[in-house]
Amino acid sequence: MKIFAIETSCDETAAAIVENGATLLSSTLATSKDFHEITGGIVPEVAARKQVEAIVPVIEQTINSSGLKMQEMDAFAVTVGPGLIGSLVVGVAAAKALAFVYNKPLIPVNHLVGHIYANWVDVAEPPKLPALALVISGGHTDLVLMRGHGNLEYLGGTLDDAAGEAFDKTARLLGLKKYLGGAELSKLAASCEKNMLKDKLPRPKIKDEDYDFSFSGLKTAVKRLVESTEIEKEVGGAELFAKSLAREFEDAVSDVVSTKILRAIKEFNVKSVLIGGGVAANQNLRSVLEAKVTTLGVNFHMPPMKYCTDNAVYIASAAFFNNDPYPLDKINANPSLGIVG
Ligand code: KG4
Ligand code: ZN
Numbered sequence: 001m002k003i004f005a006i007e008t009s010c011d012e013t014a015a016a017i018v019e020n021g022a023t024l025l026s027s028t029l030a031t032s033k034d035f036h037e038i039t040g041g042i043v044p045e046v047a048a049r050k051q052v053e054a055i056v057p058v059i060e061q062t063i064n065s066s067g068l069k070m071q072e073m074d075a076f077a078v079t080v081g082p083g084l085i086g087s088l089v090v091g092v093a094a095a096k097a098l099a100f101v102y103n104k105p106l107i108p109v110n111h112l113v114g115h116i117y118a119n120w121v122d123v124a125e126p127p128k129l130p131a132l133a134l135v136i137s138g139g140h141t142d143l144v145l146m147r148g149h150g151n152l153e154y155l156g157g158t159l160d161d162a163a164g165e166a167f168d169k170t171a172r173l174l175g176l177k178k179y180l181g182g183a184e185l186s187k188l189a190a191s192c193e194k195n196m197l198k199d200k201l202p203r204p205k206i207k208d209e210d211y212d213f214s215f216s217g218l219k220t221a222v223k224r225l226v227e228s229t230e231i232e233k234e235v236g237g238a239e240l241f242a243k244s245l246a247r248e249f250e251d252a253v254s255d256v257v258s259t260k261i262l263r264a265i266k267e268f269n270v271k272s273v274l275i276g277g278g279v280a281a282n283q284n285l286r287s288v289l290e291a292k293v294t295t296l297g298v299n300f301h302m303p304p305m306k307y308c309t310d311n312a313v314y315i316a317s318a319a320f321f322n323n324d325p326y327p328l329d330k331i332n333a334n335p336s337l338g339i340v341g
Contacts, residue, residue: 001019001320005316006077006091007312008079010047011087013029013031015059015062016313032047033179037180042084048084051090074104076098076099076102077316085333092332112137120321128271129272133152134275136164145270149322152340154340160214167181182282189247196240197248201218202217266296280303
């Protein structure tokens with residue numbers, strides 16, 4: 001079954017064709033992030049306008065480079081939420097038009113559930129269920145128990161900032177990048193040979209017997225350290241300070257996330273742990289989780305880096321495994337959709 005999917009939840013305009021939820025046939029991605037870099041944050045109106053400009057070329061490129069014809073698609077799929085309303089409606093309207101013209105079903109997809117399915121595309125073996133799935137991105141940090149396709153139980157999530165938001169704000173405080181600086185922060189952390197700020201940041205909620213997270217306190221603690229000129233002198237200068245802070249910040253996130261996941265493995269007796277979302281591209285988190293999860297004899301799945309951040313590939317995969325077509329007039333953008341509906 002070939003599904004043509006569209007993703008326009010934020011500042012990426014993406015389309016992809018995936019066969020049977022697992023084999024990538026074609027994928028295109030355009031992004032307006034350079035424009036948001038200029039303003040130091042996303043301007044929803046600008047993102048929506050860029051979606052309108054990019055949507056037709058992205059659709060054309062995806063079908064043309066596949067060597068297939070639109071008539072050969074078995075269904076269309078589209079991200080309906082969560083995301084920015086102005087961006088979402090562009091993709092939803094385009095997908096409805098395609099489904100209408102080619103007289104094929106349209107499958108609505110939850111963006112957060114989509115991130116999880118990056119673990120099903122182009123893999124030797126699909127993840128075994130039940131699984132714990134962590135969606136960790138710029139807008140969300142959600143932990144769910146996945147008993148089967150379409151059978152997700154919410155275990156917990158962030159009570160304030162998403163992990164990616166904390167990465168981005170820390171990168172900004174360190175003067176690395178104004179917008180989406182998670183990857184830059186990670187590069188800086190990797191260059192740190194000795195963490196001079198070890199255990200100087202809190203591990204919020206690490207001891208709490210729940211599966212919720214809180215990252216805003218971590219961000220505030222980073223701010224306090226950055227504002228303290230004394231600490232900078234103590235650790236031996238600005239460069240050493242910045243590298244150590246990046247290292248300590250990543251360690252704090254990885255400690256909290258891995259501790260909660262290990263507790264959930266024991267409580268729910270799962271066969272696998274899956275991660276997805278932009279922060280799932282973080283090398284430190286990937287290696288810490290892989291080491292700890294596999295020690296317990298549980299399979300660990302992480303998508304290749306290119307499928308961590310937003311794209312339409314996993315939207316097509318999620319649509320295949322949650323093949324629930326709706327009448328076109330019942331499919332609408334829902335900017336505040338949660339991971340379990
Ligand atoms: O999933 P995504 O593309 O968009 C949302 O749905 O939010 O995630 C974007 C987030 C941003 O916060 C970005 O800084 C973060 O993922 N990110 C990273 C890395 N690559 C992207 N955070 C930490 N380490 C990385 N290597
Ligand atoms: Zn995302």
